[in-house]
Amino acid sequence: MATLPTTAEILLKDFGPRPAYPALDPLYGQTPDKLVKTHCCFCGVQCGIQLKVKNNQVIGFEPWEEFPVNKGKLCPKGIKRYVQNNHPDRLLHPLIRGEHGFVETSWDKAYERTTTAIQEIQSKYGKDAFAFLGGASMTNEKAYLNGKFARIALGTANIDYNGRLCMVSAGAANKMAFGVDRAANPWSDIPLAKALILAGTNIGECFPILTDYIWRARDNGAKIIVIDPRITPIGRTADLILPVKPGRDSALANGILHALIKEDLLDRDFIARHTTGFDKVEELVENYTPEKVEEISGVSRKSIYRAAEIWGEAPTAMLLHARGIEHHTKGVENVLSYINIVLGTGKIGRPGCGYGTITGQGNGQGGREHGQRCNQLPGGRDINHPGHRQEVSEYWGIPEAELPGQGLTACEIIDAIEAGKIKGLLSISFNPLVSIPDSNRTKKALDKLEFLGCIDFFLSETAQHADVVLAGSLQEEDEGTVTNGEGRCIRLKQSITPPGNAKVDWQIICDLGKRLGKEKYFDFKNPGEIFTELTGISANAPVDYSGMSYERLEKEMGLFWPCPSPNHPGTPRLFEGGKFFHPDQKAKFFGYEYRAPAEDVDADYPLFFTTGRVVSQYLSGTQTRRIGELVDQYPEPLCEIHPLMAAKLGVKDKMPVRVITRRGEMVVPAQVVTTIRPDTVFVPYHWAGKKAANQLTNRALDPISKIPEFKVCACRVEKV
Numbered sequence: 040m041a042t043l044p045t046t047a048e049i050l051l052k053d054f055g056p057r058p059a060y061p062a063l064d065p066l067y068g069q070t071p072d073k074l075v076k077t078h079c080c081f082c083g084v085q086c087g088i089q090l091k092v093k094n095n096q097v098i099g100f101e102p103w104e105e106f107p108v109n110k111g112k113l114c115p116k117g118i119k120r121y122v123q124n125n126h127p128d129r130l131l132h133p134l135i136r137g138e139h140g141f142v143e144t145s146w147d148k149a150y151e152r153t154t155t156a157i158q159e160i161q162s163k164y165g166k167d168a169f170a171f172l173g174g175a176s177m178t179n180e181k182a183y184l185n186g187k188f189a190r191i192a193l194g195t196a197n198i199d200y201n202g203r204l205c206m207v208s209a210g211a212a213n214k215m216a217f218g219v220d221r222a223a224n225p226w227s228d229i230p231l232a233k234a235l236i237l238a239g240t241n242i243g244e245c246f247p248i249l250t251d252y253i254w255r256a257r258d259n260g261a262k263i264i265v266i267d268p269r270i271t272p273i274g275r276t277a278d279l280i281l282p283v284k285p286g287r288d289s290a291l292a293n294g295i296l297h298a299l300i301k302e303d304l305l306d307r308d309f310i311a312r313h314t315t316g317f318d319k320v321e322e323l324v325e326n327y328t329p330e331k332v333e334e335i336s337g338v339s340r341k342s343i344y345r346a347a348e349i350w351g352e353a354p355t356a357m358l359l360h361a362r363g364i365e366h367h368t369k370g371v372e373n374v375l376s377y378i379n380i381v382l383g384t385g386k387i388g389r390p391g392c393g394y395g396t397i398t399g400q401g402n403g404q405g406g407r408e409h410g411q412r413c414n415q416l417p418g419g420r421d422i423n424h425p426g427h428r429q430e431v432s433e434y435w436g437i438p439e440a441e442l443p444g445q446g447l448t449a450c451e452i453i454d455a456i457e458a459g460k461i462k463g464l465l466s467i468s469f470n471p472l473v474s475i476p477d478s479n480r481t482k483k484a485l486d487k488l489e490f491l492g493c494i495d496f497f498l499s500e501t502a503q504h505a506d507v508v509l510a511g512s513l514q515e516e517d518e519g520t521v522t523n524g525e526g527r528c529i530r531l532k533q534s535i536t537p538p539g540n541a542k543v544d545w546q547i548i549c550d551l552g553k554r555l556g557k558e559k560y561f562d563f564k565n566p567g568e569i570f571t572e573l574t575g576i577s578a579n580a581p582v583d584y585s586g587m588s589y590e591r592l593e594k595e596m597g598l599f600w601p602c603p604s605p606n607h608p609g610t611p612r613l614f615e616g617g618k619f620f621h622p623d624q625k626a627k628f629f630g631y632e633y634r635a636p637a638e639d640v641d642a643d644y645p646l647f648f649t650t651g652r653v654v655s656q657y658l659s660g661t662q663t664r665r666i667g668e669l670v671d672q673y674p675e676p677l678c679e680i681h682p683l684m685a686a687k688l689g690v691k692d693k694m695p696v697r698v699i700t701r702r703g704e705m706v707v708p709a710q711v712v713t714t715i716r717p718d719t720v721f722v723p724y725h726w727a728g729k730k731a732a733n734q735l736t737n738r739a740l741d742p743i744s745k746i747p748e749f750k751v752c753a754c755r756v757e758k759v
Contacts, residue, residue, distance in 0.1 A: 069093055075534040076103055079117040080176070080514035081657050083398030083524035084108060084248050086117050090515060090534045097121040097515060097534060107596055108226065108523065114247035115655050115669060122666045123513070124535070128497050130510035131539025141498075141508065146540070146550075153465070153507050154554045156490035157193065160463040166194040166443070170452045170461050174468030175202035175406030176658070177544065178519030178531060179584075180569040182402070183417055184548050184561075185467065186410030191437065191560050192552040196446030197461065199413045201469045203449035205362065206403050207412075207744040208370030209396040215371070216378045216627055217613075218620030219581060220419065221404065221526045224357065224393030225599065225611040230255035231391030234353035236264045236346070238377055239288065239363020239750075240397045243272030244654035246361075246524075249397070262349045266291065267363055268649060269679070269721060270714035279345055282716055285647040285751035286636035287336040288364045292376035293633065294332030294343045295350070296383055297324045302344070304351025309385030313617035313625055320379055320630035327633075335633060337716070351384055355391030362399060362651070366749035370741045372631040382626050388614035398524035400658065401514075405522030408582045409573060413446040417573065418580025427580075434576045435560065448745035450475055450738055457484040467494040467511070467544060472501040473659035473727045476736035476747045477702045494547055499661045500727045510541035517543045519566040520592060522600070526611075529597035530589055545569060578603070581620070636751045637739035638701070640718070644753035646684070647719040648700060650732045651750075656725035664725065676726050677710040680756065681717040685709060688758050695759040698722065700752055703734035706759055720756055724749075 071091035079086045087106025091099040100121055102111030123129075133149035134141040160169050171193060173185040182200070189198035213220040229235070229252040243250050250273060257263055257276065265274035266281040266288070274280050283291050299305055300321060310317050329340030350356050358381050364373040378394065386392040398404050410417040410431075420427035422445050432439040447455055453475055455461040464485075475481050485491060485504045493502040494511045502508050518533040537543060542550075545566055552561035563569050567589055578585035586602040586609075598609035619626045640647060655672035657663045664670060678696050680688075690696055692711040697704055698720065707722060707730070715721055724732040737752040 069098065071098060074101060075532050077515065077532040077534060078521065078529060079113070079401070080120050080662070081116045081401055082246055083400060083403045084246055085401060085521055085523040085529055086113055086248055088113065088117060090121060092534050095535045097124045105596075108527070109248045112248050112251065115672065116657055116663060119666050119668050121515075122668070123662050124515070126497075126665050128665055129538060130496055130498060130508065131541055133510050133540070134508040136506045146542070149507050149509055150550060150554055153492045153509070154551060156463060156492070156506070157555065160489060161194075164462050167196050167446065168461055169193055169195055169463040169465070170197035170447070170455075171195065172449060172452065172464065172466040172469045172471065173198070173200040173406075173411040175200055175205065175400040175403050177402060177406065177468050178517065178521055178566070179402065179405040179409055179528070179573060180519040180566045181467075181544055181548070182406045182411045183409040183573045184545055184569055186417065187435070187560065188548050188552050189411075190443050191435065192555045192557045194441070194443060196443035197413065197452055197455075198411060198446060199449040199452060200406060200411045201449060201471075201474060202400060202403060202407050202412070203745060204474055204747065204749075205399045206365070206396060206407060208365040208367070208741055208746045209360070209374050210407055211744045212371045212374035212378060213396070215629060216375060216382070219613070220407070221600070221613060222395035222524060223387055223613045224395060224525070225527070226252050226525045228391050228393060228612065229253065229357060230259055232256050232261050232353070232355045232357040233391070234262050234264070234350050234356035236266065236350060236356070236358040236377075236380070237273060237277075238266040238358065238360040239365070240359055240361035241267070241271040241273065241363070241651055242359075242397065245399065245652050246397055247654060262353065264346050264349060268647070268716045268719045279342060279349065281338045281342055281346060284337040284716065285649050285719060286367060286639070287633070288367070288373040289369060289376040289631055290327065290332050290335040290633035291338055291343070292373070292380060293324045293327035294329055294336070295347050296320070296379055297327045297332070298329060298344045298347035299351050299380065299383060300324065302347055302351060304347060305383050306385030309617065310383065313385075313619070314382050314628060315623070315625050316628035317383070320628045323630040323632065350380065356384070356386045357392065358394050359397055361397035363750060366746060367751065368637045368739050368741050368748045369631070369634060370746050371743040375629040376631060379628055379630070382628060388612070388617055390612070393612070395525065402521040404524055404526060405520070405528065408522065413448055418577035419582030420580055430580075431576065450740060450745065450747055453481055453484050456488060459487065462488065463490040464488055465492045465494070466501065470499040470501045470659040470661055472504070473499075473731055473733065476733050476738040476749060478731050478733045479703055480738070494544060495661070496541070497661050497665065499659070509547050510537075510539070511544040511547060512537045512541060517545065517566065520570060526599045527597040528584065528587060528592060528600060530592040637748050638737050638752045640753045644700065644755050646754050646756060647716070648698065648735060648752050648754035649719060649721050649750050650724045650736060651721065652725070653723045656723065658725065660725035660727070673723075676707050676722050676730050676732060678707045678756070679710045679712050679715050679721040681715050682711055682713060683717045684756070685711045688756060690758050697757045697759050698735060698754055699757065700735040700737075700754045702737070705729060705732070705734055720754065
């Protein structure tokens, strides 16, 4: 068979070499010193990319077509991700707050100021008065190190991470239903499905490369069902749109299951042999007739039955969901209600049949596995489980009694700061001033801290309130591993070293640990040693990486956990043979009555307010708002509003509108579109200050996952 040309060869042959733009890219066109195979720094797809390096600078990229996840394809963020390397905002030195603002300082003085503050606060108020916030865009090695640092060096129970704002509802539901928290299938199963339900996931903008998998399924004859208050880009080629009212997802899922039962489309044999608890769920959803669900959800009874027919009659099917059903005070209930559809039809545990969560952050999966959550220890262990506590304390070499218990979640930490119970905070790669709902309250809370330290590579909005800023590292300046949204652990290679006097993040954490008197616990020479400890402590744990090594990850293009031995091939597809991770090896059904969101529409605030992403921006925008080409694509937040509502308000496209909730208001240009429910408005959340959507959102929490209700609150819109 003839060898096919690469994408680069086709481009050069058909179009010639790309012209250089010296003013923007002074090193472009020069021969790189090296080409480094690594991964994108943004979403949970973690696309493979080859970075071109010259003079310790990233000067461009080449497609990495051999990497199986993206096969050389990249989204707009991936193509421009390297541009941030030489940005003038890059932190090159540690900063310390002086009388007139920040001044550059030495590492010794920055460390001394930080550790002295920690010791003084904890001596005066107790260990738990100092908190730690981590991130889910960092490596597995740093996630593990964060948890160890908080519990050994700080001795605090109050550690959590920004994944608390993303995937925790799915994680809690997965463990309840399946006994384990991971996508059931590799993404290579998606094109094998003959039906797809995409619930609350804007794949085209948030996970663009995964769109290719969806389209391949469609080209193979799959029917696609999209559930969302907006017709997002992925919905524009769907076979069926279910435009659910914000906050009504559990009712809709119950209605679809009701229709599946009435149409005799269940797999009763699978239910009997591989699950428990279905009888109670069947009894509950008997009352969720399509007529009742239409009234609650705004989705027509005809569409509810059609969704059930498409899913139930398909020989293979997969359900994928994301924040749209998770960012609620009943996010866990929503997810479990959709899992019931999968389990009830037995469409799980075989090729083209399964379930998965679209992880929003770069290491959204791995970042929640290795111990930087308040309720979790390394290996996905439960911090409240006596056996799990004993295993970790013995591995670390500390008395079990010294291992802190469960602490506060991310939003609860901010609330405790506001209440004066937490006096000090160290944060890494987390921008709560932009990310956490009701940002005006967050700002006031941060200003009440006696000490705030931030580890970051740009001066984020949160870091602007800090007493000390420790100049950390971009992804390409460090090395390690991440675990993408399908559960594949992959290798990140160091492409360049940090500029100026900046340091790699793991070294900063280790240095602080040593200065706090815990030298022997943080005597790591490189990330490889951290990974060796991470894999070792994970042996026989719920999340088992013990058979992995850097060498295997590079050679095999990543490995899926569980991978319990060096000769184990990894586990791309969970639950094959109908074996789940509960002690009885059966999956569990959970049924919930629909309940309204924490804040519903009323006469004073008659519209639903919801938030999300756009394709050219990422999370709090700390990185992408500094990449000019991405800013040009979507320079400021817009308020999506339906033409019927716009006409009622006398608003035309691009006219400014004022969006008001019980927490605040913002003025943004209107974007009049037919792809949103007339009773709903949408504003993306990537901006800060007066452009921050999270000025308006509600900090009400899910009682199980403690995730905030980003996706629904009540608002009114006025013409300016």
